Amino acid sequence: MPRTSDGRERLIEAGVELFSQRPYGSIGVAELCARAGVNKGSFYYFFPSKEALALAVIDRHWAWQQGVWAEILNGPGTILERLRALFAATAQMQIDARTGTGWVAGCLFGNLALEVSSQNEPVRMRLQEIFDEQIELIRAPLAAAVESGELQRPAEDVDGAAKAIVAQVEGLVLFAKLFNDPAHLDSLWQNSLRLLGLEPVNAAGMANAAAMAKE
Amino acid sequence: MPRTSDGRERLIEAGVELFSQRPYGSIGVAELCARAGVNKGSFYYFFPSKEALALAVIDRHWAWQQGVWAEILNGPGTILERLRALFAATAQMQIDARTGTGWVAGCLFGNLALEVSSQNEPVRMRLQEIFDEQIELIRAPLAAAVESGELQRPAEDVDGAAKAIVAQVEGLVLFAKLFNDPAHLDSLWQNSLRLLGLEPVNAAGMANAAAMAKE
Structure with missing residues (x-):
């Protein structure tokens, strides 16, 4: 998937949604990526860690x-x-x-x-x-x-x-x-x-x- | 380790201590057993799940x-x-x-x-x-x-x-x-x-x- 800033946006939106619904500790990078439609390599291009996304x-x-x-x-x-x-x-x-x-x-x-x-x-x-x-x-x-x-x-x-x-x-x-x-x-x-x-x-x-x- | 009710007590005490200090999701059965000095087999003798201990x-x-x-x-x-x-x-x-x-x-x-x-x-x-x-x-x-x-x-x-x-x-x-x-x-x-x-x-x-x- 392209590393566009759109991916960063989608990850933030996925985070707002998932972190509002379930415990922070129960949500991994893989699930955030799946929800955002972004691959794992792109995640770490935008954010160094789950904490940074949080x-x-x-x-x-x-x-x-x-x-x-x-x-x-x-x-x-x-x-x-x-x-x-x-x-x-x-x-x-x-x-x-x-x-x-x-x-x-x-x-x-x-x-x-x-x-x-x-x-x-x-x-x-x-x-x-x-x-x-x-x-x-x-x-x-x-x-x-x-x-x-x-x-x-x-x-x-x-x-x-x-x-x-x-x-x-x-x-x-x-x-x-x-x-x-x-x-x-x-x-x-x-x-x-x-x-x-x-x-x-x-x-x-x-x-x-x-x-x-x-x- | 013997499966005495003392082990059950120690697991509950370990749970009170750990669940008060850190997120529930961050604490596994292995850590609870280590803190209580109880082996994993004994844990499941006393409690069917982490939820049951909780x-x-x-x-x-x-x-x-x-x-x-x-x-x-x-x-x-x-x-x-x-x-x-x-x-x-x-x-x-x-x-x-x-x-x-x-x-x-x-x-x-x-x-x-x-x-x-x-x-x-x-x-x-x-x-x-x-x-x-x-x-x-x-x-x-x-x-x-x-x-x-x-x-x-x-x-x-x-x-x-x-x-x-x-x-x-x-x-x-x-x-x-x-x-x-x-x-x-x-x-x-x-x-x-x-x-x-x-x-x-x-x-x-x-x-x-x-x-x-x-x-």
Whole structure:
């Protein structure tokens, strides 16, 4: 097969797909090549190792997810509307995965963090950066909302809440994956309001919550 | 080597140790036998497969952890003192692991949930039961505290909070493992108070929190 950059692309796409579905350790170079339609010699032309492909897969998936998060979190609407839209998008990704493959995929970064972080230092370092960026993507608009008076919470509470919310997402995604049921993400909104020190609202309480944040 | 039940015990202990430190998929029967000082023939006398050992390892680890949780959560003290003691014990386990091995072990059940739950149905089913039991171990004393008037929260809030707290533990343990730093668990107490709909308190605020719960 020709060693075109198309082969590199196909290997990254095969990696995103396979590493999202099964344990990293269970997927060999041969299977990645077969899925990508690339021969083994070409694999090592593009990537020195499976780890090198994994890093490219992580970067590709984060570039995509970061784009989704930033578009929502830095977009229009109140801060609580934007957070709620982020959680809806997060749940929808798991619903789509389950519809498409029969399985809740979970979080590729969380999966790799628990499986390989004690085994693979470059992957561990990259995942640390990504989780720090996730927390910052939530923290910055929360801090701006405090600054503008839209959200009446102490600034230091908001810093802690951003990390607590990302941890809550990871914990509930773990349940969604273990039970193969995206409905475990339904409580993300109410739990996040509580982590922000806001009173829980009922499912129809978006307007209440926004009003509460401004009160 | 003699096929005594001592060999079975040593295999389970080797499994608890190795499965806590490294990915399930990276550990073969040969390594488990070497660690346990048991030959391969004896392994298959005790366990038909690595999966069968994994189930015994999960049961052993849960019997121990369930004992620790139940002793604390059903023990003396206010409900908030007991919850705080549970989080302190959780953090101490990770501190001890790091001191002993250089690495935060994380949660054996969380690790296996993300690594093998889409690959191994018996393990997935058993882990579902364990997480349901963890949530119930926290929910029951919270509900009793609501019943007695010690904790003034709506009963339905407490049910959701128990699950949110277990998810928060799993998310923060993921960070502790990824960053190899048990300090990520320090916010567990404050975050859990918020998930219970109680105002956050400062690090010295145990008495305040208990008073708040009773007010």
